[in-house]
Amino acid sequence: IMGLGMSCFACAACSGICSLFSSVCSCAGCLCGASKDTPKDLMVGKIRSMILIILTIVLAIFGQYYFSDFFSDHLSAWTNGCDGNEDCVGNTAVYRVSLVDSIFFFVMALGALSSSLFNNRFWSIKLFFIAAMLVGSIFISNEVFDDRGFVWVARFGAFFFIIMQQLVLIDIAYSWNDSWVERADTSENRWLLIILVILSCIFFATSLIGIGFLFEYFRGCPENELILSLSLILMVLATAVQLLGLEGNLLTTSIVCCYSVFLAFTSVSKNPNEECNPLIGNSQNLTSQIIGLILTIISLIWICGQAGTSVTKLLGGDTPPTTVASVENVEKKLNGDGSDHSPSNNGAPLVAGSDDPSNSSEEPVDYGDGWKFNIVMMLLSMFFGMMLTNWGVIQTYSTDSSDTSSYSDPKNGEAAMWIAASSRSQW
Numbered sequence: 520i521m522g523l524g525m526s527c528f529a530c531a532a533c534s535g536i537c538s539l540f541s542s543v544c545s546c547a548g549c550l551c552g553a554s555k556d557t558p559k560d561l562m563v564g565k566i567r568s569m570i571l572i573i574l575t576i577v578l579a580i581f582g583q584y585y586f587s588d589f590f591s592d593h594l595s596a597w598t599n600g601c602d603g604n605e606d607c608v609g610n611t612a613v614y615r616v617s618l619v620d621s622i623f624f625f626v627m628a629l630g631a632l633s634s635s636l637f638n639n640r641f642w643s644i645k646l647f648f649i650a651a652m653l654v655g656s657i658f659i660s661n662e663v664f665d666d667r668g669f670v671w672v673a674r675f676g677a678f679f680f681i682i683m684q685q686l687v688l689i690d691i692a693y694s695w696n697d698s699w700v701e702r703a704d705t706s707e708n709r710w711l712l713i714i715l716v717i718l719s720c721i722f723f724a725t726s727l728i729g730i731g732f733l734f735e736y737f738r739g740c741p742e743n744e745l746i747l748s749l750s751l752i753l754m755v756l757a758t759a760v761q762l763l764g765l766e767g768n769l770l771t772t773s774i775v776c777c778y779s780v781f782l783a784f785t786s787v788s789k790n791p792n793e794e795c796n797p798l799i800g801n802s803q804n805l806t807s808q809i810i811g812l813i814l815t816i817i818s819l820i821w822i823c824g825q826a827g828t829s830v831t832k833l834l835g836g837d838t839p840p841t842t843v844a845s846v847e848n849v850e851k852k853l854n855g856d857g858s859d860h861s862p863s864n865n866g867a868p869l870v871a872g873s874d875d876p877s878n879s880s881e882e883p884v885d886y887g888d889g890w891k892f893n894i895v896m897m898l899l900s901m902f903f904g905m906m907l908t909n910w911g912v913i914q915t916y917s918t919d920s921s922d923t924s925s926y927s928d929p930k931n932g933e934a935a936m937w938i939a940a941s942s943r944s945q946w
Contacts, residue, residue: 561889564638565823568627568896571649572819575616576812576903578653582612583907590657599661610908614664615656617673617904623649624897631889638889670911674938676901677910681782683895684902687818688778692771715770722773726754729780737787740795742936750783781810789912789936811906815899822895910938 587609591597601607623645630637663669696715703711730751737743754776761772785807793799905911 561635561638562823564636564640564889565892567642568624568638568893569819569823571646572620572896572900572903573816575620575649575653575900576815576907579613579616579903579907582616583609587612594658596658596660600665601661604913606913610911610913611661611664613904613907614669614673614911615659616653617900618664618669619649619652619656620900621673621676621897622652624893624900628890628893628897631893635889638893666911673901673904674910676898677905678938680895680898680902683898684814684818685775685778687821688774688814689771691817691821692774693768696768696770719769719773722770722777723758726773726776726780729777730754730783733780733783733787736797737790737795740790740792743787743790743795746786746936747783750779754779778814781814785811785910786936789910791912807909808906812903815903815906819899822892822899 587597588605590612591608597608597611601611626648627638627645634640699711699715703709730747733747734744737747757772757775758769761769788796788798788807790796791799
C-alpha cells in the first residue's frame with residue numbers, strides 16, 4: 520500500500536511540475552513546443568532556461584522547509600546519515616534539486632555543441648526529462664548527496680561560479696559607469712558624474728563598515744583574522760591602483776570591495792569554532808542566503824541578456840563579432856549586396872530582427888556561446904545549492920556530547936570556509 524501511495528504521489532508530482540513549468544512558459548510568452556518552427560532568436564532558449572532555474576530554486580526552498588518533513592516520515596532514503604537532524608534532512612531536498620539541475624544543464628551543453636538552436640528546441644521533452652529526474656531523486660538515498668558525494672562536487676562548482684559572478688559584477692559596473700559617463704559627456708549633464716562619485720563613496724563606506732563589523736564579531740581565531748586582514752589589504756591595494764591608473768573606475772572597485780566583504784563574511788561564518796563564530800547555533804545563515812540569492816538572480820539576468828560577456832569568454836573559444844560589424848552586415852543586406860545569400864558570410868551571426876527570409880532556413884551562428892551558457896548555468900545550479908545549505912555545513916552546537924544530531928562537522932566547516940575564502944584568488 521505504501522509503495523502504491525508513493526507511486527501515485529510521484530505521478531502526481533511529475534504532472535504538477537510539468538503543468539507548472541508549462542503555465543509559466545505560457546505566461547512568459549515562450550510556449551514549450553507549441554510551434555512547429557524553432558525560433559531563430561538565440562535569446563529564446565536562454566529565457567526558458569532562466570525561468571526553469573528560477574522555478575527550481577523556488578522548488579528547492581519549499582522542499583527545504585516544507586516537503587522534506589513529509590518525505591523523511593515516509594522514506595528512509597531521506598534520513599540516512601542525518602541522525603535525526605532536521606536541518607540535514609532539509610538540506611538534502613536542496614541537494615536533490617541542485618544535482619538534477621546540474622545534470623540537466625550538462626546535457627544541454629552537450630546538445631548545444633551539435634546545434635546552435637538546441638537551446639530553443641525540444642522543450643516539451645526537456646521538461647519531461649527534468650521532471651522525471653526530480654521525481655526519481657526522491658527515492659535516492661542521502662548518501663549520494665551528502666558531503667561524501669555531490670556536496671563536494673557542488674562546492675568546487677560554486678567556487679568557480681563565484682569567480683564568474685565577480686566578472687558579472689565587474690561587467691555590470693563597467694557598463695553602468697561607461698554609460699553614465701558617455702551620457703554626461705553628450706548632454707553635458709554633470710549630475711550623472713556626481714551621482715557616480717556619491718554611489719562609489721556609499722559602496723566604499725559600506726565595505727569598510729562591513730569589514731569593521733567582521734573584525735569585531737569574528738575575532739579570536741587566527742584563520743578569521745587572516746581572511747579579514749587579506750580582504751582589507753586587497754581592498755586598499757585595488758583602490759590605490761584605480762586611483763593611480765589612467766582609466767580608473769571607482770564604481771567598479773567599490774562594488775567589488777562590497778562583494779569581497781560578503782565573501783569574507785561567507786568564509787568566516789563557516790568557521791566551526793564557536794569561540795570566534797557567533798553564528799554557531801544558527802544552522803541556516805539567513806543573511807548569507809538572502810544576499811546570495813539576490814546576487815544569483817542578478818547574475819542570471821545579466822548572463823542571459825549579455826551574449827559573449829566576459830563570463831562566457833572565460834571558457835575560451837571564438838569571440839562574436841562587434842556590434843559595428845553586425846551593423847555593417849545588416850547595411851550590406853539592405854543595400855542589396857550579394858553577400859546576403861552566401862552561407863559563409865563573414866558578417867555578424869544571424870539573430871532575430873536581422874535575418875531576412877532568404878536565410879530563414881539557416882541556423883544562427885552562436886560562436887560557442889550556447890554550450891558555454893549551459894556550463895555557466897550548471898555551475899550556477901551548484902552555487903544555489905551551496906547558498907541555500909550554508910555550503911553543506913550544519914552549524915549547531917550542544918554541550919551534550921551524546922546529542923550527535925546537534926553537532927557541526929569541524930572538518931566540513933573548515934573545508935567550506937577555505938573554499939569560500941580562496942574564491943577571491945582572482946584579485
